[in-house]
Each structure stands twice: as C-alpha cells, then as structure tokens.
Amino acid sequence: MNVWLSEEHTAGYAVHWRLRDIIHVEQTPYQELAIVDTHEWGRALILDSIVQTTEVDEFIYHEMIAHVPMMVHPNPVKVLIIGGGDGGTLREVLKYDSVDRVDLVEIDKQVIEACRKYLPTISAGFSDDRANIIIQDGLKYVKEAECKYDVVIIDSSDPVGPAVELFSAEFYRDIYELLHEDGIMTVQAESPAFYGDVFARVYHNMNTIFPRAGVYLACVPSYVSGFWAFGIASKQYHPERAAAGRKPVTGLRYYTTDIHQAAFVLPPFVQKLLER
Ligand code: SAM
Secondary structure, eight states, X not given: OOEXXXXXXXXXXXXXXXXXXXXXXXXOSSOEEEEEEESSSOEEEEETTEEEEETTTHHHHHHHHHHHHHXXXXXXXXXXXXXXXXXXXXXXXXXXXXXXXXXXXXXXXXXXXXXXXXXXXXHGGGGSXXXXXXXXXXXXXXXXXXXXXXXXXXEOOSSSGGGGGGGSHHHHHHHHHHEEEEEEEEEEOOOTTTOHHHHHHHHHHHHHHSSEEEEEEEXXXXXXXXXXXXXXXXXSSOTTSOOXXXXXXXXXXXXXXXXXXXXXXXXXXXXXXXXX
C-alpha cells in the first residue's frame, strides 16, 4: 500500500508517514480521529491529521510527563490528568502503589473508546479500578471540582480548538486552587524549536502563579522537530530532582533519576525564550 499521511505544520513544513493500514476513521464532535498502522512507528493515534502518539516512541513522552512530577512528590495519592485520552499517562501514573485514585478528564469520549479498542498497550490503565474517567471539558472541571490533588498532569493536544485555553494563565490558576499545599503540576509545553511562543507562554503563565516553575526537555521523535518540552510548577518541592530516597518503579525505558536532573539543563537558545 503506497498511502501516505501528510502532517502539515505550516505552509512550508510537513512530515509524511507511510501507512500500512488505515484501521479506523471517524469524525467526533471535536475532531477527526484516526488510528493508522505506520511502517516504522507501529500504530498511531491521529487527531485532525496530527500524530498524537505512536506505539514505538510513546514511552518517552508518557514516562517524562508522568514520572517527573510523581518522583518529585514524596507520596502522590490523588492524581488528576486533563486530556490524555490515549491512556499512556494514566498507565504510567498507575505504576505507583501510593496512588489510590486517578481522575482523567477527557473532552472526547470517542478518543478513549478508539484507543481502548485499537491501542491496547497504551490504554491498558483504563481497566484499573483506581482510574476514574470523566468525560468533560477540562476547563469546566477545574472550575467546579471540589477535591484536592497531589499531582495534576495536563496531557493536551496542540493549542487549537478545545485545547487552546488549556495553555492559559486562568486555567493554571484554577489548578493551583485544586492542588494540596505541596502539589505539583506538569504540562506538555510543545516544541521550543518549533512552537517557541507557546513554550515561552506556558512558562510565563506558570511562573506568575506558582512559587516554583521550570521546564524540562526530552526527545520525542514522532513530534514535530523531535525536540519536546514540559512545564512543571510546584507549590513547595524543588522540581529539578526526585524526592530524597525515591526509587523509580522498575521496567521504565526512558526515565531515570539522572535523566530527570539532566532534562532541566537547557541550551542557551531555549533559556533565552524564557527570558523574554
Ligand atoms: N500526547 C499528545 C500530544 O502531545 O500530542 C496528546 C495526548 S491526548 C490524545 C490529548 C487529548 O486532549 C485529546 O484526546 C483531546 O481530545 C483532549 N483535549 C483537548 N482539549 C481538551 C479539553 N478542553 N478538556 C479535556 N480534554 C481535552
């Protein structure tokens, strides 16, 4: 089959993926959803023609968005994930025995249904009894929720459509209120090389609200430019290293406590984006 997915980022830049198979396509109330089988990257979730996750490299993104905050907090018990409908972040958070409940708030139930059916290794956590799935706009949820969390993870798609406000200062302020006095938030912060403005805005918005804010990097080959950033904001703990005595769960393929610290070392051009 000589069929290619063209992931167009700008008028002058596109990434092409050769497909083995188009497994599933549907239009949801929020986006066009597809599950495809690629030649080199295994199956992938595509939303509005943008790759969200692939079976081959998803571990890098999901381990780094989840284990950094989970290791900074000395005893995470209640966790909130906004977005994350593929289930990869949920799977990682559920690896901690200390966790007794994870609320996952996804706006589009069809993303969860498709990932449960076609991406079972990524979505395995949905069948865990500690996972509580809420189909709702994350913006509304954080305004109305009454429970408090130790860790909140914003695993959103790019800032278009319903995800735009998930990058706003007002949203981070609502999350600040939902966190315990020693709570921590991480967010996917786009590519500093390609979406420098969004990346800088995430940092500045976090920095105006939380006493401690930082960014860290990982290489996620299937995301545009491959160079990916995460924002982390903390009420109390220093985010740049794991809490004293914490040992990572076994079986991880990217995260180690050394990688954790190294990920906060920023090249000068990235540092400069934060100084704006
Ligand atoms: N890891 C991926 C990435 O960086 O491309 C994104 C993971 S996940 C598929 C993103 C999810 O966020 C999507 O399923 C989308 O439906 C959901 N989402 C977007 N806006 C949302 C909102 N306002 N509230 C809750 N979920 C939202």
